[in-house]
Amino acid sequence: MINNFFFLLKIIRIFKAHDILRLIGQNVRYRIIYTIITQLLSIGVSKNKELMNDSDGVRVAKALNELGPSFVKLGQLISTRPDIVGNTIADDLSILRDNLPPFSKDIAIKIVESEFGTTIDRVFTDFSEPIAAASIAQVHFAKINNNGIETEVAVKILRPQIEKIIEQEMSRLEWLTSFMENFKEFERLRPNSIIKKAKEVIKFELDLRYEAAAASELRENTQLDGSFYVPLVYWEKITQKILTMEKINGIPADKIEKLNENNYDIKKSAENLIVNFLRQSIRDGYFHADLHQGNLFLNKNGNLLAVDFGIMGRLDKKNRSYLAEIIYGFIKQDYYLIAKIHQEAGLIDKSQSTEDFSQALRSIGEPIINQKAKNISMGNVLIQLFDITEQFNMFLQPQLLLLQKTMITVEGVARKLDPEINFWEVSKPEIETWLKDELGIKNRLKQTQETLQSIARKMPDIPDFISRADQAFNIITEGNSDNTPQKTNRKYFIIGGMVLISSLALIISLI
Template identity: 40%
Template sequence: MRGPHNILRLIRTGATFERTGAMNVVLEAFNAPPSLRVAARILGWPFKWLGYKGDPNLPPATRALTALGPAYIKFGQILSTRPDVVGDDLALQLRVLQDKLPPFPTAVAKAMVARELDTPVDELFSDFSEPVAAASIAQVHKAHLATTGEPVAVKVLRPKIEQAFQRDIDAFYFAAKLIETLAPSARRLRPMDVIEHFEGVVMGELDLRLETASAAEFAANTAGDEGFRVPEVKWFLSSRRVMTLEWVEGIPAGNITEIEAAGHDREKLGEMVLKTFLNHALRDGYFHADMHQGNLKIAPDGALVALDFGIMGRIDEYTRRVYAEILIGFIRKDYRRVAEVHFEAGYVPPDRDVDEFARALRAVGEPIFGMDASRISMGRLLSYLFEVTERFGMETRTELILLQRTMVVVEGVSRSLNPHINIWSAARPIVERYIAENIGPKALVRDLVKTARVLSRFGPRLPELAEAALTREAQRAEARPEPAPARKGLYLAAGAALAAAGFVLGRLI
């Protein structure tokens, strides 16, 4: 039965894109081949009258996705983080997508809270407000704990939102398969992978236990950060469809008039937004990936308060070191070193010319450094950098794309607070401190200690593992020419060294 339903959804989608004028925008953004353009017109133009009108004040693509509902809005928001897929122009349009929707009744929210927490709402909270915010997936209520009177924010999923999203995701998969069939050249955009990525992100947001865990991890990482705060998680009042956090008073970061009236230092706040983000990305490898004005408050004491932890970014330790070396290389205008880092990390194929690559990087960096300080952009630098590295054969790295997209958003927030901020001056001490602590002699010693600890855990088993590895090598060698005596000796020496290391480390650590 899903086939006909998916076709009907596809027709309604095509009709809405035609009616709002978004069809041409999307087809051009994806550089769609003729066969796909014809199919899109067939699915859209004859049924144009069935499409939604949408808000005429919005750009075409944003207008269409907003009219089609929550799953399409969320899909557009996620695609805005992938300019490598949709192109820079369309990604820019999609970044302004707002998922504010009419709230559902408070009585329904209370019933869900009672069912999820297995306790009547009146026993949990002394009061429970009407919705204070309503988005595509959930809405938020302010309440007070019945036991202590502490104010809390209660986030509740929309009724039957999981089923609604699943139906639309099925239709997205159907459309992706159709695109791959009609336009084999579009497979380079990996439409099925894009939908799979979307499904993974959305399914995570539809389970509020995961967002609660993200908030708790983020709070633990940033507990010692002066001037930055994450609301406390109330685990005993959280479940799959309900999340409860400490309620934090504050001024939305986008309300400049109120921020000034409250006497907050806008220049300091602008720098703080940028520095805290870089600290989280480099120091922790775990950062808020949706850090726009709506998800930031300025507390009465001037601290930044982060909200909404549905989209978080994570980068491993090695990638952080590479990223930091690239940034510091650009800051110091050491383009040769930036080029070498790309080759050392394997980002650029080894058969490319490092000097040519360094020359291309200079062409990226110098124009940006020649700008007025208030126009220098780290996000723009990373965007240009990805263009150059793609020409030199670097494969797309999703985690860096998300980092770059978030960097653009963070810079926008910083500049809205402090229009004259010098991004490089603010970033330099953070990057240099990370470099000093994580690249060089101190880092080498720390890495060796960490390696020794790992080896020590396998110490008693190292002789057995070495013997197994040598046995497998001997079996494979039967089909190859006999290795030279020196090579045999190398294998034996390696096995003996591993065994000895395991024995010694097992005793010392």
């Protein structure tokens, strides 16, 4: 309890310095009591004048950064939920880039030696000083012997004692959110559910084998997409605390002047970024959900090189189709189509009028038709769409909200590379190709094959199945004196049905 009190005291004093107590106080019912308590607990703390020109969201982000790694991760998670905190604060929280001072090279070496049970020179050579540091881990460059070939690698190492630190902070955050749940003012924020989700996210980040698996899956999905490169994972150099990947060579996407000085095709890179994001999200249903400039590098051909696979998004087939058809509907200005898609997918209440929903969608699409490309944002269109769907009693899945947040980030990076880029024009060929493939006869047959194969896998042994079906039929027709022909016919019917299903599956598999 004493530790929890000092934890709360620390939060209040940091929030006072960042002028966040005032924001919270605006929404508290018993404002006088709140003000008295917080002022008493923050005696001696003055507001940081350097922050006075910052927006509310930016000040919140800076306060979370000061509070520790769990708060940083919490802020990053909240930034993907504009439905809870609003679009402005969600956008401002996206500045949380997780930059912290590094721990020493000597400590990193001790961690490597402990994990692999041998000396550093038997695992890595030319092990560098830290080149990047975040709240959970930091990165070093090194070399490994890869089948007799000296290979440059990037080595990510968890911070010492980070698991213990995170566990303590999360325990205190759970106590705090349980306390907050007692006040109606915080009900809409659902603080307990946010902390629960944060714990799930951080659990994966504290085991670098999960990030290795994420990178490996994304690399497998994109290996034929020449314009997007995921570095190779070296599994023999992976542990829970250490991730070893191929070192990439490129210029960071935020170094615009350097890219121009070296004649990099940054306009092509901007197009590649949008195209590859759409491929990952719509074609594969598995996308890099943290594509800010710090995680992207460019090569001379305009190709993208990605790093940091700690935050990934996944979309099921239904949501992928939903996203593709919505984007295509806006491209074609077919608002009734978009409304029908929502209705057929069961995303709007049946009591709602499709025509009214179509009209609401038109209010989003029409204002952007004649605007310049640089003023049109698909991410903002999705924000407006989600706002409208709320009015029509539509429930949005968290995956779509993460996708929306990533799309805004992707658009922002693309526009910094090419301010005149037209998201719609770049998207259209990719969307049309996917819809053509997805709705084409070959894919329909493939889906039918998968369904039939699923049925076949679930069927019991055929003789046993026929015997049981025969017994069931006997019960149904019991009392019918003249059922001999039926007995014969039903067996032929059962066997014939089995043969038909098997034959269909075989034929379709050959197409």
